[in-house]
Amino acid sequence: MLLKKEKISKIVKILRKDYPDTKTALGYESAFQLLVAVILSAQCTDARVNMVTPVLFAKYPTPQKMAKANLEDIETIIKSTGFYHAKAKSIVTTAQILTEDFNGEVPDNMNDLLKLRGVARKTANVVLSDFFKKTEGVVVDTHVKRVSYRTGLTNNTAPVKVELDLMKKLPKQDWLWAGNAFVWHGRKVCDARKPKCSLCSITKICPKNGVKNSI
DNA sequence: CTCCCGATAT
DNA sequence: ATATCAGGAG
Secondary structure, three states, X not given: OOOOHHHHHHHHHHHHHHOXXXXXXXXXXXXXXXXXXXXXXXXXXXXXXXXXXXXXXXXXOOHHHHHOOOHHHHHHHHHHHOOHHHHHHHHHHHHHHHHHHOOOOOOOOHHHHOOOOOOOHHHHHHHHHXXXXXXXXXXXXXXXXXXXXHHOOOOOOOHHHHHHHHHHHOOHHHHHHHHHHHHHHHHHOOOOOOOOHHHOOOHHHOOOOOOOOOO
C-alpha cells in the first residue's frame, strides 16, 4: 500500500525534526578518504570501518600512495571489515584510476564516479552528497531501503527502483537529507531485527507498524 | 542470480 | 546457530 502525498510530507516533516542535520558516521579528512571508507562499509558497520581507517589512512593517505600499495598489506589492515580480498582490490584499483585518469582528484559527478572500482550508485551518492553537497539521486542502502519499504514510500526492494520512487515522491531539496535521515532512523529505531516501533515518532502513520519482519 | 567474508547481536 | 551490517562485480 503506497502512501498519499500528504502522509509522505508528514513523515518527512516528523523525521526532519528527529534528524535535522545528519551526516555520515564514517571518519575521513578528504574526498579520497571518504570514498575509501564508503567502499569499505559494504555489509559492515561504520563503527568497524572507523577502527581500520585510521591505520589505513596513516599509511596511505592519498590516491598516489594507495596506488602503489601492496595488496596483502591492505588486506591485513582491512581484514576485519569483511570481503577483504575484493575491497583491497577495489580501493587500490580505484586509487590507480584516480591518479592515472583523474589527476589524483575524486570526481564530483556520478558518471565519473561510476568508472571507479567498487563504486556504484550508493557509494557515489554518499560521496556526492556528504562531501560535494551535490544531489544526483538518493542514497539507498539497506537501511534506506527498509525504512522506505516499511513506511510505504516504495513497494520495491531493488535499490535502483527504491531510489527512483524516492526521487519521484520527495522534493529534490530533500534528497540529500532524506538518505542520511533514513539511514539513522533505520539504525536507531527501524532496525532490521527488532524495530522499536514504540519509540518511533511516525509509528502511527506507518503501514508496517508492529510488523517485525525484514524485507 | 551467486559470490565475496569478518564481527556482532539476538 | 543465524541474521545482519551505509554493496558491488561477474
